[in-house]
Amino acid sequence: MSADPTCIFCKIVAGAIPCFKLHEDDETIAFMDINPGNDGHALAIPKAHHPDLFSLPPPLAAAVARTAQRVAIAVQKALKPDGINLVQANGKGAEQSVFHFHLHVLPRRVGDQLKLNWGHRAGDMARIKANFEKIKAAM
Ligand code: 5GP
Numbered sequence: 001m002s003a004d005p006t007c008i009f010c011k012i013v014a015g016a017i018p019c020f021k022l023h024e025d026d027e028t029i030a031f032m033d034i035n036p037g038n039d040g041h042a043l044a045i046p047k048a049h050h051p052d053l054f055s056l057p058p059p060l061a062a063a064v065a066r067t068a069q070r071v072a073i074a075v076q077k078a079l080k081p082d083g084i085n086l087v088q089a090n091g092k093g094a095e096q097s098v099f100h101f102h103l104h105v106l107p108r109r110v111g112d113q114l115k116l117n118w119g120h121r122a123g124d125m126a127r128i129k130a131n132f133e134k135i136k137a138a139m
């Protein structure tokens with residue numbers, strides 16, 4: 001499987017960096033975002049290193065979409081947000097900051113005014129863990 005030793009998400013896949021892991025299968029993992037735009041913000045990624053949508057093999061796009069759907073259903077059940085955006089950035093102009101393909105599962109609240117580029121503010125680890133435990137229990 002292709003991996004990039006300098007890539008933070010490849011390190012998460014390899015277990016070299018910890019994460020709150022919601023799901024794992026042969027092709028994908030899902031875990032909590034460390035700088036959540038909103039409570040319950042999670043990421044679905046392929047295990048193999050592909051920088052963006054343009055380089056991602058279509059069967060892996062399908063696998064990541066399946067994982068994101070599974071996570072979104074659990075987030076909806078566990079946290080009952082008013083909505084969920086699936087967001088995915090490709091390239092600097094789209095404000096992609098990690099160049100290993102990922103699909104954001106981003107819970108929304110009515111009136112939260114969250115922008116498409118919501119900015120990265122360090123999350124409260126205890127709060128991320130509490131949301132992780134609720135979503136994991138709903139998976
Ligand atoms: P992008 O800006 O590329 O669309 O999204 C990258 C996402 O990865 C950001 O939301 C950021 O918070 C998240 N992220 C970056 N580094 C880490 C990390 O080490 N662990 C986790 N769990 N998320 C990360």
Ligand code: ZN
Pocket residue numbers: 003004007008009010011048049050099100
């Ligand atoms: Zn990678």
